[in-house]
Amino acid sequence: MDGQSALLGKISPQLVPASDALRDFLLDGGxxxxxxxxxxxxxxAGGAAESEGIANAAAALELLQASALVHDDLMDRSDTRRGLPSIHRRFEALHRERGWRGDREQYGASAAVLLGDLLLIWCDELFLRSGLEPAAVLAAKPVFDLMRTEVMVGQYLDVLEPVAGDSTDEGALDRAQTVLHYKSAKYTIERPLQVGALLAGAPPELVEAYGAFGLPLGEAFQLRDDLLGVFGDPAVTGKPAGDDLREGKRTLLVAHAMRGLSAADARHLDERLGAPDLAPEEVAGLRELVARSGAPELVERRIDELMRQALDALAAAPLVDERARAVLLALAEAATVRKY
Structure with a gap:
């Protein structure tokens, strides 16, 4: 960020607010x-513990995540991220404070789109210039690219569901599962593991073993996130209580809730989920519907089942460094712990 901030400053002093916003977004929490x-x-996979190259390549994934979050917050009209204003809201506030002309919300949205794109460019730049052997980077790049494609199309399917899907039909669960896999599960754990393995020259057996561990763990992570999006403590999540209901997210939790409610209650949840005029007391009512449906308990059981699958796969994985197995176990537990 020091290097990129200097570059932006050379281009124009008007870019200082953009540089400061990205620095805060990347370095404050997460x-x-x-x-x-x-x-x-x-x-x-046997990679060296002290390696500036792998630190750079791994940090590129955080730039990808930041890009996705900036755009995601804009699409979801989220006011906050990690307890701070989301990027589009930050630039709306800048517009207001400086008394600029034109549409404040449009300016904030435009800034978020462009800065999210800039983060995506920096992600590619950092990965390709990580300092690792070019052959290693070339070996990992197809999975790195696949990961980025998967998260983008998963996000598109997530945007599509509220406008084109029917939450009461038989395919809703399958569609929610597809979004979960591609928007989050693969992108969060499976692909990063495999990218790291390929950068270290891992054999196909280990890359496959990381998939067997990472995919169920990634799914468990997202299911936990879905529960937090409805029932999480704002002091922990950095988002308002019930934010997923306010944003209208058609998660697997919501799909299960639809099936556990009466027809009238399911219809009410379907109609009011993400409604622009949703008041705080109505958010609380929708939370109660989800809780009463039995879906949270079902999702908790699924998380436990997925964790067993993931940990069995980790125990059987042909890792070169046993310390890595212990740390991956700790990371798995941290990613799926209760926080509400």
């Missing part, structure tokens, strides 16, 4: 799960 899984995927 779980850093994707870089951690990439690094320990590398270590498990």
């Amino acid at each position: 779980k850093r799960l994707r870089p951690a899984f990439c690094y320990w995927g590398w270590r498990g």
Whole structure:
């Protein structure tokens, strides 16, 4: 960020607010799960503990995540991220404070689109210039690219569901599962592990083993996130209570809730989910519907089942470095712990 901030400053002093916003967004908080899984995927494949190259390559995944979050917050009209104003809201506030002309919301949205794109460019730049052997980067690049394609199309399917899907039909669960896999599960754990492994020259057997561990763990992570999006403590999540209901997210939790409610209650949840005039007391009412449906308990059981699958796969994985196995176990537990 020091290097990129200097570059932006040379282009124009008007870019200082943009540079400051991205620095704050990247460096103030965040779980850093994707870089951690990439690094320990590398270590498990025999990669050196002290390597500036893998630190750079893994950090590129955090730039990808930041890009996705900037755009995601704009699409979801989120006011906050990690307890701070989201990027589009920050630039709306800048517009207001400086008394600029024109549409304040449009300016904020435009800034978020462009800065999210800039983060995506920096992600590619950092990965390709990580300092690792070019052959290693070339070996990992197809999975790195696949990961980025998967998260973008998963996000598109997530945007599509509220406008084109029917939450009461038989295909709703399958569609929610597809979004979960591609928007989050693969992108959060499976692909970062595999990228790290390929950067270290891992054999196909280990890359496959990381998939067997990472995919169920990634699914469990997202299911936990879905529960937090409805029932999480704002002091922990950095988002308002019930934010997923306010944003209208058609998660697997919501799909299960639809099936556990009466026809009238399911219809009410379907109609009011993400409604622009949703008041705080109505958000609380929708939370109660989801709780009463039995879906949270079903999702908790699924998380436990997925964790067993993931940990069995980790125990059987042919890792080179046993310390990596212990750290991956700790990361798995941290990614799926209760926080509400």
